[in-house]
Amino acid sequence: MGKLLRLTDVTLTDTAAPRIAHSAGISGALNRYIAGHVNLTDGARVTSLADYQGNNTANLWTSQGHGPLLxxxxxxGIRYLDFSATEAAKGMLRASNSAVNPVTLAVVVTTGKNSSNFIAHNGYAFARAANGQYSMKSGATSAYGGPSGDGWIVIVATFDGANSAMLIGGTTVSGSTLPVPAAAQGDFNLGDYQISPGARIAEVIKWPRALDATERTAVRTALRAHYPAAA
Incomplete structure (x- = not known):
């Protein structure tokens, strides 16, 4: 007779293994990082973050500083990676990725005003200005817009060097003038030596293509269904 397997014998929250997650709205994501899947208690330091899509070469690791707290x-009702503590070198989680252009990034985040880059990918980045507006960036060129209020927000942005656009809080911001980065680094970073007012990040998703306006809306709708407190 075979051995019965009890639920207590199974680690259901093992972050190293892909498991069922809420919908991303659009299939075909290359990487997906979800704070709610981290099998640690609040206050623990996160030194590595598994890629939910199962692309183990794209797991994120602390490469500088100390890494965020959970x-x-x-x-x-949102679990997050906290890059906003007041440590002098909060550090970042990083993966070395092959250059992907165009690319679409979705993030569920809250961060203070005038914060440095809280996500960077292959020369592109997100930040928040002193007036509260968020920006998508490529090198020294930025496109600002969207709501300026505080709180959780869903950002879905396509970077393609010609028709870049950011959907934020239901508002579309054109970033069509953003150039393709001249010196693509091939890195994917969460956090960037964030100190107060740094970012709290709940989820990040990457698609290796340019999602159109309808697809970006579908992603925002799906993420807001799971994170209803996010604008």
Whole structure:
């Protein structure tokens, strides 16, 4: 007679293995990182983050500083990676990726005003200005827009060097003038020596193509269904 397998024998929250997740709205994502899948307690330091899509070569690792802390926004019901603590070198999680252009990035985030880059990919980046607006960046060129209020927000941005655009809080911001980075690094970073007011990131998804306006809306709708506190 075979051995019965009890639920207590199984680690259901093993972040090294892909498992069922909420919908991303559009299939075909290359990488997906979800703070809610980290099998650690709040306050623990996160030194590595598995790629939910199962692309093990794209796991994120602490390469500089100390790495973020895991936390939960109880009011919003959102688990997050906290890059906003006041340590002098909070550091980042990084993966070395082959250059992907065009690319679409979706992020569920809250961050303070006038914060440095909180996500960077192959020369592209997200940041937030002193006036509260978010920006998509390529080198020294930026496109700003969207809501300026605080709180959790869903950003879905396509970077393609010609028709770049950012959907944020239901508003589309044109970044068509953003150039393809001249010196593509091939890196994918969460956090960038974030200190207060740094970012709290719940989820990041990457597609290796340019999602159109309808697809970006589908992604935002799906993520807001899972994170209803996010604009």
């Amino acid at each position: 936390g939960t926004d109880a009011g919003a």
